[in-house]
Amino acid sequence: MSLLGILLLVILLAASAVLWWQHGQLKLLRTRHAKELAAQRTQREAELAAQAERTAALFDRMVEGIIVVGPNGRIRIANRAAGTLFDFPPPASERTVLEATRHHEVAALVARLEREPEVLNHELRLESLAETRYLQVNALALRATDGTRDGAILVFHDLTRLRQLEAVRQEFVANVSHELRTPLSLIKSAAETLIDGGKNDPAVTARFLEIIDKHASRLTLLIDDLLLLARLDSGRIELHLQAVSLRAAAQEALDDAALIARARQVTLENRVAVDAVANADPERLRQVLANLIDNGIKYGREGGHLVVGGRGLDRARVELTVRDDGPGIPAEAKARVFERFYRVDKARSREQGGTGLGLAIVKNVVQAHGGDVRVESTTGAGTEFFITLPAAKA
Numbered sequence: 001m002s003l004l005g006i007l008l009l010v011i012l013l014a015a016s017a018v019l020w021w022q023h024g025q026l027k028l029l030r031t032r033h034a035k036e037l038a039a040q041r042t043q044r045e046a047e048l049a050a051q052a053e054r055t056a057a058l059f060d061r062m063v064e065g066i067i068v069v070g071p072n073g074r075i076r077i078a079n080r081a082a083g084t085l086f087d088f089p090p091p092a093s094e095r096t097v098l099e100a101t102r103h104h105e106v107a108a109l110v111a112r113l114e115r116e117p118e119v120l121n122h123e124l125r126l127e128s129l130a131e132t133r134y135l136q137v138n139a140l141a142l143r144a145t146d147g148t149r150d151g152a153i154l155v156f157h158d159l160t161r162l163r164q165l166e167a168v169r170q171e172f173v174a175n176v177s178h179e180l181r182t183p184l185s186l187i188k189s190a191a192e193t194l195i196d197g198g199k200n201d202p203a204v205t206a207r208f209l210e211i212i213d214k215h216a217s218r219l220t221l222l223i224d225d226l227l228l229l230a231r232l233d234s235g236r237i238e239l240h241l242q243a244v245s246l247r248a249a250a251q252e253a254l255d256d257a258a259l260i261a262r263a264r265q266v267t268l269e270n271r272v273a274v275d276a277v278a279n280a281d282p283e284r285l286r287q288v289l290a291n292l293i294d295n296g297i298k299y300g301r302e303g304g305h306l307v308v309g310g311r312g313l314d315r316a317r318v319e320l321t322v323r324d325d326g327p328g329i330p331a332e333a334k335a336r337v338f339e340r341f342y343r344v345d346k347a348r349s350r351e352q353g354g355t356g357l358g359l360a361i362v363k364n365v366v367q368a369h370g371g372d373v374r375v376e377s378t379t380g381a382g383t384e385f386f387i388t389l390p391a392a393k394a
């Protein structure tokens with residue numbers, strides 16, 4: 001081979017070596033680039049997944065039920081609250097609103113959004129064997145950035161508790177009106193009798209003035225109790241907490257009740273332990289004891305026996321009990337006696353001058369102290385009220 005041939009061969013070899021090296025480098029670069037892209041994609045996917053998880057966690061923490069529907073009418077997101085409200089297990093995605101909620105009104109609302117640009121408000125009643133729930137639904141059609149329709153979002157607010165409170169309030173107002181009207185009409189007719197000539201007869205005058213006085217006092221008592229309950233409800237009552245000897249407080253309340261006990265020949269007994277000391281407001285505690293002792297005498301047995309007991313339960317709590325040996329409270333009424341205006345025997349309570357608010361006040365005062373109240377009763381054998389209160393610090 002000539003020198004030129006050898007030279008050409010060397011150049012050729014060198015050139016192909018360079019080419020081969022460049023090809024290798026290019027391949028390396030491509031692989032590296034592909035790897036970088038894959039890593040970026042994985043990171044982006046992880047970020048998106050984390051973001052979706054954060055959104056889902058955020059939705060799940062909301063008390064409102066949320067359902068997001070895609071343009072195909074299938075659920076994209078449904079949070080935990082929505083699942084609880086409509087009793088569907090997660091995940092609800094890919095089911096239609098009707099399949100998940102089994103409620104035609106919700107499906108109809110989603111369909112209406114096709115034509116309505118505004119937020120739609122609708123009230124829903126969910127009936128089940130156990131209860132009736134009331135929901136407020138706000139529904140809005142969603143749009144993509146280019147303005148095309150992109151499904152809808154439904155927000156469900158549970159109004160059940162609000163409705164229940166409203167019903168309680170209405171019943172309370174009706175009860176108050178009734179309780180006020182009874183003594184007022186008696187006062188009015190007594191006054192009319194006096195005006196219509198009754199005042200000319202001293203005996204009639206004395207009898208009707210007595211009626212007026214009795215029912216005016218009843219009204220005062222009722223209004224005092226109502227105002228106290230309103231203050232307890234709104235937390236506007238200030239408790240002047242101090243160490244109170246339960247035995248001394250019980251004795252004071254028993255002494256106050258001595259007159260009415262004598263009238264019904266009821267014997268009173270103080271069995272409170274000397275070392276039982278509560279951290280309580282003495283004035284409010286007096287009110288609680290007065291109500292329970294008064295009830296024990298009024299609804300207990302004529303010629304019966306009433307005992308106030310008390311002891312330390314543990315380092316943090318003391319207990320007070322008021323027991324009578326009267327006819328007792330029927331089992332079905334036990335849970336209700338702490339309700340406002342609930343009476344087992346309406347006529348008997350009114351005749352005794354009761355407002356029907358005594359035990360509601362007891363419960364509220366005790367709870368304001370952080371304590372508890374319950375009742376045990378056996379028909380024919382008597383009733384015992386149990387109160388726990390915080391113990392005074394040793």
Ligand code: ADP
Pocket residue numbers: 291295296299300324326327328329337342343344345349350353354355356357358359360383
């Ligand atoms: P009232 O003003 O009617 O006494 P309360 O709230 O104090 O209202 O009591 C509610 C009802 O609980 C009473 O009307 C009565 O029927 C019943 N009750 C309360 N205490 C006793 C008791 N010691 N024995 C039997 N029934 C009772």
